[in-house]
Amino acid sequence: MEMTQQEALETSGTARWSGVVGEERPHGDTEVLVERLFAEMLDVPGLPRTASVFDLGLDSVWVTVACARLEQMTGVRVRFTQIFRTPTVAELAAWIDANRDKASNDAGVPAEPSAGEGDELVAISPIQAESVPQEIVVEIAWWFDSEIDATALESAATDVHRRHQALHARYLSGPDLGLAEVPADPGRVEFHRLGDEDTDQAAIEALRRTLRTPLRVDEGKVWRCVLVRSGQSGRTLFGLAVDHSGFDGRSWDIVTAELPVAYAARVAGRTPRWPGRTASLAEMACDFRRQLTSPDIEAQRQYWRDELRDLPVCQFPRLRNEAAQTPPKADGSRYTALGPAVLRSFLVPESHLRHWNDYARNNGMPSSVAVAAVYVESLVRAGALPDFAMMVPIANNSGEVIDRTVTNRVGTILLRPNGPSRSGPHLLARMRESYQQAMAARDALLAPKDLADVLSGAEGTIPLDRMVALNYNSTPSLSLSGVDGTLVTEGTAFATKTFFVVMLLVTPSPEGLHIGLQVRTDLHDAGLVDQIKQHFLEIIEAGPERLESGGA
Structure with a gap:
């Protein structure tokens, strides 16, 4: 049986605010309700009304639970993003009160979900969030001397695509930067079969053109695969383009280990079997926050403050423009812009x-x-x-x-x-x-x-x-059915x-x-x-x- 707002207020009690005194104690019924919920989730006696629940230790794993419980207790639909926009007890309570009338007027009308039916909205790590607006895409490709089963390879790439949330999530930007929608159905990988080109060089150029079509991480287009054959040598060229938001150097080893397993299974008409589960985006964001609770984290911060104090500009005598100014920040990022x-x-x-x-x-x-x-x-x-x-x-x-x-x-x-x-x-x-x-x-x-x-x-x-x-x-080495690919080392791995x-x-x-x-x-x-x-x-x-x- 669900607890009503009045029951929640009656059972909260003043003892829960132990250590929180004066103006930092909740003001009004809704603040009491919100404070009680988050104090219970954080397993603390009470919360200051003006402190961020994230600074106090709330992980993104619990945000979805908090949204559902707040809706049950107040009748107001609380989106995942709203807790990030109003992260204090006082701010969130004020927002709930301001939206209470609208919730009453919309009674009986199904609320529009923030994502697709069954999709999950989660927080991502700060590292991932900073990468979203940067649009850093890495390309890589291999030549294969023997015939490649294109259907089996596309199915294998889809197996990898569906196994890892980072490869099929929709990474949000703008005011929702730091969040991602994980679809209930990850769909299929973006896979292009380009057919035959007359020469090896023409095959490489065709592959590059397709790989370098902009990815749309906000639509879940985090990576793509391309397959093309050279009539000159009879070889097959297979390449990937991946956005850095969901991919790093360690990920190369994972993808190039899993693709052969999935490919061999699909060639044999089977579904691949994996050695263990993978982590969700929410789990990775929580792990990131846990690392920042290291017992000596303040000593580490002091090391960097001392080490990088008065860091000079890295400057060479051959300046293109003696009056060059620091480039502006990239939109939605702490980092200065690309040049x-x-x-x-x-x-x-x-x-x-x-x-x-x-x-x-x-x-x-x-x-x-x-x-x-x-x-x-x-x-x-x-x-x-x-x-x-x-x-x-x-x-x-x-x-x-x-x-x-x-x-x-x-x-x-x-x-x-x-x-x-x-x-x-x-x-x-x-x-x-x-x-x-x-x-x-x-x-x-x-x-x-x-x-x-x-x-x-x-x-x-x-x-x-x-x-x-x-x-x-x-x-990054790749072998398919015992045939080793030859890495293309020129021109595909570096941006301009x-x-x-x-x-x-x-x-x-x-x-x-x-x-x-x-x-x-x-x-x-x-x-x-x-x-x-x-x-x-x-x-x-x-x-x-x-x-x-x-x-x-």
Whole structure:
């Protein structure tokens, strides 16, 4: 039997407000009702009427439950988004009172659902929310020497699509940014069969045109697959385009592991069997909030405040425009806007990396940290002042279920090896120290708000155009029915715009490191990219001992 509003008021009692006194106690019947409900959900004696229920610990998993109970108790339909817009007891109660008359006038008329019938509206993590307006799309493709069963591959891609909420959710923007609609029926993957092209190059160009048609994440178009065949070589080209809102570097490994399983099952006329369940978007948002409750979270925040205090602008002498201003924020985001960029792609052969890999192993650091030191030194030799920050995305491991789930779980660290807190003559040692300390304090920088607060003050912008970036990616390999695909390494993985002054994208392979180097051309001369590339290759060839000794 449902509790009426009057019964709820009579059973609430004043003891529930223990510790909440004076003007922070609920005012009026509706505030008492709302306070009682959320205090029960949060398992606390009472709530201040002006404090956000999210700051007090309410997770998005419980928001849908709260909406349903408030509607039962007040007769007013409360949308999921409304609790985010009016997150305090006082604000939500005032909104309910203001809408009570409308609810009475609409009695007997079914309320319009906020999503489709049976769809679920959920909160997503701040990392995902910040990615929605950025429209960052990653492309990748493989050549296959043998025939591909297009029907089985499309069914397999649909199996993966339906298994992961992040791949079929509708990500909202504008005032509803931070929310997503998860459809009751995920539907089928967007899959394009382009037929035959005369040459390999024509096949690649056809694939790129289709992959680069804008995705519509607000409609659940988070990714697409394309299949095309070359008459010249008889090979088949298969490619993916995925929006970063629901996808990260770890997700490549998941998709390229699950597609072959599903493909083999569909070729055999079976439904694929998976090793375990995946996490929902709501679970991932809750996990994100739990990480920010780390016992030493304030100590981590203090580390970043100290480490990034008085961070200078990353500036090169070859400015395109001496009076260039900081680009505006992207709509709906804390991040500054994208700018045009020039790209250089090149390979660092495995033979040139052996000394670096040995050095990293002998000195207790990942080889990627040694590459980061080479990157920093190449920028300094190209004219950058030595002290600047480098942003590095780091996969956020969160337990078995979330780790097998396609999503955007990326956290960030910032490395400042030449900053005032670093000492010692060797850049490689300073980089290792910066990396180790940053990883120990990374929970705080999982939240874009924390990063903005550190760099710009409360509610500030994250000035990505004033930093450099390093993305160290995994190698996405794909095998279908025992046939290994050959990764297309040129032109499909990099965008023509970037947020950063300079960005280095690194993808390991058996041949070595595939490098993509970008420089913003609205801030710097396009020729800067070739200078940096030249210095990078020279430092690699000279070896770590030369860099450690400070040799040019």
